[in-house]
Amino acid sequence: MGGGGHTGRVRIRSGVSAVLLLSVVTGLTACTTAIAGSPTSSGSVVSHTDPNAPGGIDPSFVKNTDGGEIDRLAAAVLADVKSYWSETFPKTFGGQWKDLTGGYYSVDTTDPNAPAPPCVDKATDVEGNAFYCPTADVMAWDRAALLPVLKERFGEAAVMLVLAHEMGHAVQRRAGLTIEQQRADPAKYPTILIEAQADCYAGSFVRWVADDNATYLQIATDRLDSALESLITFRDPIGTQQTDAGAHGDAFDRVSAFQDGFDSGAKLCAGMSMDNRTFTQTGFINAADAQSGGNLEFNQMLNSITPKLNAYFSGLVTRRGGQWKEPSLSPTEARPNCTNADQGPVAYCPDATKIDFDTKTELPGIHTKIGDYATGTLLASRFAVAALTDLRKPTEGSNSQHDLVCLAGSFTGSLLNLDQQYLSPGDLDEAIQVLLTYDYAARDIKGKFIPTGFERVRAFRKGVVDGDKSCGLD
Incomplete structure (x- = not known):
């Protein structure tokens, strides 16, 4: 978490710079190549993304949107995520869900003159990233070098997972977790736990979609494989200690949190703590x-x-x-x-x-x-x-x-x-x-x-x- 109060910034291979992100993703293409014995379905999970069609999504609530395919996909995901939390937050936490006061920002990181969202100095600071910023209560994403790459490599389910994860951080703030608490007691609220909980919330949302409750999204069981494949790319670099500042977890930790949310729902996620959660991420044994x-x-x-x-x-x-x-x-x-x-x-x-x-x-x-x-x-x-x-x-x-x-x-x-x-x-x-x-x-x-x-x-x-x-x- 940086000085600007960012949290949950999604990076493929957490810890690499945004400038290197696209080349890192491209280098992982082989992991999703259709081969014998592997899942091959990573197609559409979204319907009604044409704003001119009956029941189509209107992406105008997204700030700085170009109205294109990627932002319509993001808008469809966010519309259903908001519906999920409007339904689930009261049952989980006892209060009403409140939408993000700062809104949602789409960023064209290929345009040097593009307006920057809150919490960053310039649009290129978002390159290859999606994040929730609690100080401004906003969510932002790179529509040029993150969401399209995820969609191409892993299918639309990966975009669903990333944005649901970021909303999970907004849920944490609305449930009472503050930046001050995290800073005052990092042993109780390490980054790896905060990120696992957001992964868990994303899993609970995807289960809601899989159970055919969503307006715009739908996902079959075989599409979940692509979502998990994308989650592997968000793991920390091999050898990262779970106690390191900014540690997000290895693939086993992140997939485990997602599947726990998928299987058991948001209440389990809300109760996650260092007392009941075991993480497997470790550093290297020796030189x-x-x-x-x-x-x-x-x-x-x-x-x-x-x-x-x-x-x-x-x-x-x-x-x-x-x-x-x-x-x-x-x-x-x-x-x-x-x-x-x-x-x-x-x-x-x-x-x-x-x-x-x-x-x-x-x-x-x-x-x-x-x-x-x-x-x-x-x-x-x-x-x-x-x-x-x-x-x-x-x-x-x-x-x-x-x-x-x-x-x-x-x-x-x-x-x-x-x-x-x-x-x-x-x-x-x-x-x-x-x-x-x-x-x-x-x-x-x-x-x-x-x-x-x-x-x-x-x-x-x-x-x-x-x-x-x-x-x-x-």
Whole structure:
């Protein structure tokens, strides 16, 4: 939060300068490229954006608007967000919702002569950003280098999420949180908590839209994947400490807050505090970890994680009265097909009690593109198939698909709880990204899978937070 009283400024890769923002987004294009096993739907979530059509949105309440497509989209989002809080604020906080007194500002950052919104000196100060400014009670966004880029890369759902997040900061002020309180007690109100709460409020709003309550917006379940993909780009740089001034959270923290709001509503968000919220963001373990960016080479990762996977799942099976049969790792230069079904680049082969994995193309490619814990997550899901097999639990069907991802999450949670020196900053983010981008971790023994990344992430988070007892084994 700067000297002008800004809060909730949205930046892709929080901490990079606005000047660098567009190139950063462009560099992430590959993360949303349609590939095998990934969600591909990121189309329209908004109807009635033509102000000349019956029921169309009139964007004239937006100050400095050009009346174009992006501002009509923003106006449609804001109209529904305001309706949501008019309905939800009294039930959550007991008072009436009050609209922003300073209004909403669209900024053309490509025009050096464009008028600047309140709280900044010039229009270019908003480049690549959206923010809520409590001192003036205004919201502003860059209609040239932020919203169009988000829409192109992730679909309209990303614009919905960003503006709903900023309104979440306005909600915080109306609920009684002041700048003075934040400054006087930063341990109680760290930035990471403030941002998580705004993400949570955004999730509660998106659920309201998904339940078909909105006038202008509509969103199908598969479009939520694009929203979460965009949220990953708003994470802090890898290695940021959660106690750092301005920390917004890693991807796991931000996605968790959004999904909690989506699942449980605004009252849960309102009750979030440092006493009941655990954040996973950490700094690098040591200089070597920082130098490697927290990533091991492919073979190093296999050698490092395999004993931990075996020990964890052996204990899990034994505690439940089963007999663990340790699967051997079997490298292959072709896509595994030991069950005559496509489990992806890593496959559990029950007849031979082994795990085949591709060492030539796809798995090493995922490892390089996303990071080492993408490999770890996929391997954990196949060890989970072995565990279900040894416990004589179903290894096919929708329930088992959720169990596999949940168990991969519970293994990951065990590393957080018991061996904090193992997971590096960014590992949980890599798990989130591989779950959103690929369905492989959720593939059962017949190759069937959970179709949406949103639901795969939800199952994984359940395992991380609640452990294996939440994974349908008992």
